[in-house]
Amino acid sequence: MPKPHDEIITDPNPKDVLIHWVTNKYPLKINGILNAEKLIEIKRIPGLSHNKLPPAKVNDIFIKFKSKKQYEELWNIGENCQKVNRSDFFYDYKNRNYFFISVMDVSYQDKYKKPYNAPQAEFCFSVKPIHKPTRSNYSHFELEINNEDGVIKNFSSSWRKLIGHSIRTKYEEIAFFELPNKHQ
Numbered sequence: 001m002p003k004p005h006d007e008i009i010t011d012p013n014p015k016d017v018l019i020h021w022v023t024n025k026y027p028l029k030i031n032g033i034l035n036a037e038k039l040i041e042i043k044r045i046p047g048l049s050h051n052k053l054p055p056a057k058v059n060d061i062f063i064k065f066k067s068k069k070q071y072e073e074l075w076n077i078g079e080n081c082q083k084v085n086r087s088d089f090f091y092d093y094k095n096r097n098y099f100f101i102s103v104m105d106v107s108y109q110d111k112y113k114k115p116y117n118a119p120q121a122e123f124c125f126s127v128k129p130i131h132k133p134t135r136s137n138y139s140h141f142e143l144e145i146n147n148e149d150g151v152i153k154n155f156s157s158s159w160r161k162l163i164g165h166s167i168r169t170k171y172e173e174i175a176f177f178e179l180p181n182k183h184q
Helices: 058-062 068-072 158-174
Strands: 017-023 049-053 063-065 089-091 096-102 108-113 122-131 140-147 150-152
Touching: 017 058, 049 058, 049 122, 058 063, 058 096, 096 158, 108 158, 122 158, 140 158
Parallel strands: none
Antiparallel strands: 017 049, 017 096, 049 140, 063 089, 108 122, 122 140, 140 150
């Protein structure tokens, strides 16, 4: 939970680890690789939520609020947040699973060929985790995707969906399932 004196983390350490929860409705991995096609919806990639370890703990990923609104609103610097009562949440061990990625691996730039009728042959995009604490979670980060037009907030057009598929494939390559000892 953020405190009034906390600051936004503008430059996370590339070696920092992020954790992301997914449903356990599907297998987490297939042949040792993240089952991203089933677990990460393309439309959710802009703003995809993660927690930074530390200060978060792995067990925090299972917290589910009974009423999301007040606790999931973004925190403002200097804001004194209402204390979270234990009766306001529970641990959802039954329906959640998780994987890890490093800040370094999810901070990257890439190119993608535009469709044949586009004025330029290719477009560039960048991906990076941005610190966006919520009122109940100082460790909250979201995935930000940028291109020549600025921040991509959704994948409404076909060519932007291609970016989403590319990022989801990248997650298959970079996801890991056990923490190095220094993060446990």
